[in-house]
Amino acid sequence: MSAARPPAALTRRRWLQAAGAAGAALAAPAFAQTRPISITLPWVVNGSNYWPMVGKELGFFRKRGIDLTVSRGNGSVAAAQAVANKQFDLGVVFFGGTLVNMARGLPLQALATVGYDSLMGNLVLADSPIRSPKDFEGKRVGTVATSAESPYWAAYAAKTGIDLSKVTRQQLDARLIERALMDRQVDAITAIGSSSIPVLDSLGVKTRFIPWSAAGIELYAAQVIARTETIQADPGLCQAMVDGILESVVYTLKKPEESLEILFKAQPEIALAKGGKENARLSQGLAQATMVAPEAIEHGMGYSSIPKLAGMISLAARAGALRADAKPLVPEDLATNRFAGRIRLSTAEWDAVRRNVAPYAKMVGMA
Known part of the structure; x- marks a missing residue:
């Protein structure tokens, strides 16, 4: 109006x-x-x-x-x-x-x-073996192409030495991305922490957040x-x-x-x-x-x-x-x-x- x-x-x-x-x-x-x-x-x-x-x-x-x-x-x-x-x-x-x-x-x-x-980062399940950036190699990472953080995933990878040719990037629907992680269809997702963490927590799913701001991507x-x-x-x-x-x-x-x-x-x-x-x-x-x-x-x-x-x-x-x-x-x-x-x-x-x-x-x- x-x-x-x-x-x-x-x-x-x-x-x-x-x-x-x-x-x-x-x-x-x-x-x-x-x-x-x-x-x-x-x-x-x-x-x-x-x-x-x-x-x-x-x-x-x-x-x-x-x-x-x-x-x-x-x-x-x-x-x-x-x-x-x-x-x-x-x-x-x-x-x-x-x-x-x-x-x-x-x-x-x-x-x-x-x-x-803005809390851009990767979200993994609490028991995930992903602990450092290089651990993403050989894993499946889900992302929503139109999400706010998605364009910055490559910048984070470049800054931390992740070889994206060794990472399987899986495009997901915004309504299903948290479910895909919960059901272990992917090993990690790109996320805005304040949005995705509460969704999964309310479902009883415990997660770990890997912030990109630690590498200067903020x-x-x-x-x-x-x-x-x-x-x-x-x-x-x-x-x-x-x-x-x-x-x-x-x-x-x-x-x-x-x-x-x-x-x-x-x-x-x-x-x-x-x-x-x-x-x-x-x-x-x-x-x-x-x-x-x-x-x-x-x-x-x-x-x-x-x-x-x-x-x-x-x-x-x-x-x-x-x-x-x-x-x-x-x-x-x-x-x-x-x-x-x-x-x-x-x-x-x-x-x-x-x-x-x-x-x-x-x-x-x-x-």
């Missing part, structure tokens, strides 16, 4: 002042009228992306003059396209989706980074994105949305169990599904493990490292994730820190978060 205009009684100038344009205090006044704003998630609502719903339930957006509608997505690439096409005002999209679409010329930019590791994860025209014309809206989302993220970091109860109340089908609660808890913990990063700790929530973005552009180009005719990308165009860094956690708060996410960080090789 197109971005809605503020009601007549709420002028643009009053909106910019009230919504907290750059430099305004973080606390926002109560609003007699609110502005309807829509946001899309990258996929179905789950523990790795539900924080805008938490903020909606707790009034973090309403106090900033926003009546927020949260919708599920159909993958980060499609979600980013939906924002660019004005179906939604903003989006929560994994960096890879934004990168691909910006290389196609779509006018998008990230306003804040929430997750700092991308940012969830980011808040908007159209460049929205950023230029409505910085007050962008600031209010970033602040509302990051306040929501911090709440889930500090109160993970209370946050999940909000999710189960808002999406009761999750709690009713077999293994649904544990799936949500696990996907939340894995996503939160990626939020503990120097960028957020040193510069404040939402901050993006421009030098790291440059390296990610180079990695995507080498991996073939970008089309040959892709638009040249400038790191500063991919993300702005204009709206980030206003919300910060104390050292003691970060220490508490680290303790909470330690078991999940261990699951994906981050601890």
Whole structure:
């Protein structure tokens, strides 16, 4: 849907002042009228992306003059396209989706980074003999050609010395890839850890994750994105949305169990599904493990490292994730820190978060 205009009684100038344009205090006044704003998630609502719903339930957006509608997505690439096409005002999209679409010329930019590791890697069963990169040789590796991580498998292999001519690559349907590993039709799969680990765990299948980030093959994860025209014309809206989302993220970091109860109340089908609660808890913990990063700790929530973005552009180009005719990308165009860094956690708060996410960080090789 197109971005809605503020009601007549709420002028643009009053909106910019009230919504907290750059430099305004973080606390926002109560609003007699609110502005309807829509946001899309990258996929179905789950523990790795539900924080805008938490903020909606707790009034973090309403106090900033926003009546927020949260919708599920159909993958980060499609979600980013939906924002660019004005179906939604903003989006929560994994960096890879934004990168691909910006290389196609779509006018998008990230306003804040929430997750700092997309958790690309290989997933194997707990009893698998695969322990090191060279162990993949002679094995069958399942992958989904259209998945976010698939293009980077070859980059990981090149970086770690895997001879892919000795690896059988098996193309799988996205709906069947975890089942193929579970049934031992393949020896390993390429995966996004926060997606595939909870699926198998909810089925009682124990796995081990081999992270590609250990070899320097990494991308940012969830980011808040908007159209460049929205950023230029409505910085007050962008600031209010970033602040509302990051306040929501911090709440889930500090109160993970209370946050999940909000999710189960808002999406009761999750709690009713077999293994649904544990799936949500696990996907939340894995996503939160990626939020503990120097960028957020040193510069404040939402901050993006421009030098790291440059390296990610180079990695995507080498991996073939970008089309040959892709638009040249400038790191500063991919993300702005204009709206980030206003919300910060104390050292003691970060220490508490680290303790909470330690078991999940261990699951994906981050601890």
